[in-house]
Amino acid sequence: MKEYLVKKAWQLIPTVLGVVTLVFIVMRLIPGDATSHMAGDNLSGDALNAMRERMGLDVPIWQQYFNYLLQLVRLDLGTTMVTGQPVAKLILEALPVTFLISVLTVGISCLVAITLGTLAAFTAHKGKKLVDSVLTWITMLVDLMPSFWMALLLMLLFTLTLGWLPATGSIDYGDPLGLLRRIALPLIVLCMGQISTIARITRTSVLEVLNEDYIRTARAFGAPQLLVVFRHALKNAAMPIITVAGLAFGSLMNGTVITEFIFSIPGIGSLLIGGIKMRDYTLVQSVILVYSMLFIVVNMMTDLIYRYMDPRVKY
Template sequence: MASYLLKKIGQLVPTLLGVITLVFIVIRLIPGDATSAMAGDSLSGDALNALRTRLGLDTPMWQQYLNYWGDLLRLDLGKTMVTGQSILGLIGDALPITFVIALLTIAIACVIAVALGTIAAFTAHKGKKVVDNVLTWIAMLVDLMPSFWVALLLMLLFTLTLGWLPATGPVDFGDPAALLKRIALPLIVLCLGQISTIARITRTSVLEVLNEDYIRTARAFGMPQLRVVFRHALKNAAMPIITVAGLAFGGLMNGTVITEFIFSIPGIGSLLIGGIKMRDYTLVQNVILVYSLLFIIVNMLTDILYRYMDPRVKY
């Protein structure tokens, strides 16, 4: 276990180095810069150059790169170029919102998707193709629906027509009931996509396990069908499901840009888009740095979970 963690930490350094360097270069290749976004048409000539000097954008790119690494080594994420706000504070405000939405999404999606996928696999194994085909086709159709289109339809139905759920407004952790109503529509949109993917993976994985010899042996001993499927088959088919769920959770933790934008959710995705629009180099670089760390940590936890789910897995 210790050697595995050391190996992962060793892989972390070149990964982050590559991500930081790539983002640093690419964000500066976009036409315009933070001074142009801040000034608009109000500044030009010497005034614009003075603002660029104050922000440190008049120095060569290699010098900016070294300065950024110097700040990182001091664990200083700095302030945004445009508003002067603390980047650490902005990320600290946005991350809990994204975390709550991601955690609820993956939890709800896994419960529903694993049940549907297992039922589809069981019916397919029994030769009842109708139920299996219906569930599979529904999952595929849901997976093909664009998230922005689903979001707009849900807003039209539940917000504008029925008036049940708000599509915008503050995200208040002090009022759980209001919070759940506020994030209900984003949760539905995100869950639909995750349910379809996880259900199809679950079906395939469980169907393969149901043909194994030890499953036939369990049936021969007279074990109930549900116990055989959900206790024995599903447990041994869990590895691909954990992999997909872990990757999905890592992706959700990094923000769902379209969904957050449509529903005005002040999460990590919205923070990143705001930084890109304003050409705020410092904000974009540090948000993507946090993205990378979160994704690597989630993958590491997923790998560790493998060992507890299946003792045959070695680190």
């Protein structure tokens, strides 16, 4: 275990460096910068050059890159170019709501998807093709729906028509019920996409395991059918499901960016979109770095779960 963690830590360095370099280059390929956003047509000449010098944009790109790497080595994310606020403070303020939505989405999605996928595999194994086909087609149709289109439909139904759930408003952690109502629509949008993917993989994995000899042996000993499926078959089919659940976290982070923007959630996604609009290089680079670190941590956790689920796995 210790050797594995050390190896992953060494692999983390080139990964983070590659992400930082790629984001640094891509941001500077976008026309305009923070000074053009702030000044518009009001400043030109010496005043605009003075603003660029204050933001450190007057030096060559390679020097800007080197200065940014030195900041990261000192664990300093710097300040935003537009407002001058500490980037670390903004991220820490926006991270809790994004983390809450992500954790609830993963938990609810896995619970519902694994249950549906396992039942679909069980019905298919029993020859009940109609139930299996209905579940499979429903998950495929849900997966094909764009998240922004689904979000707008849910807002139209639950907010404008029924008035049950708010689509905008403040986030109050002191009111748990109000907080759940506020994030309910984003949760539904994100869960639908995750459920459809994980359910299909679960169905395929469990269906393959149900034909194994040890499953027939468990049935021969008189174990209940659902106990055999959920205790024996599902556990031995868990490896592909864990893989997909871990990879789904990456797409979930992409989904939170769009969903938070649509529902005005003050999370990391909204912070990222705001930074892109303002051409705030420091803010965008730091937010994407945080996203990358979260994705790497989830991959490491997935590998550790592999070891727990199957001791035969070698690091």
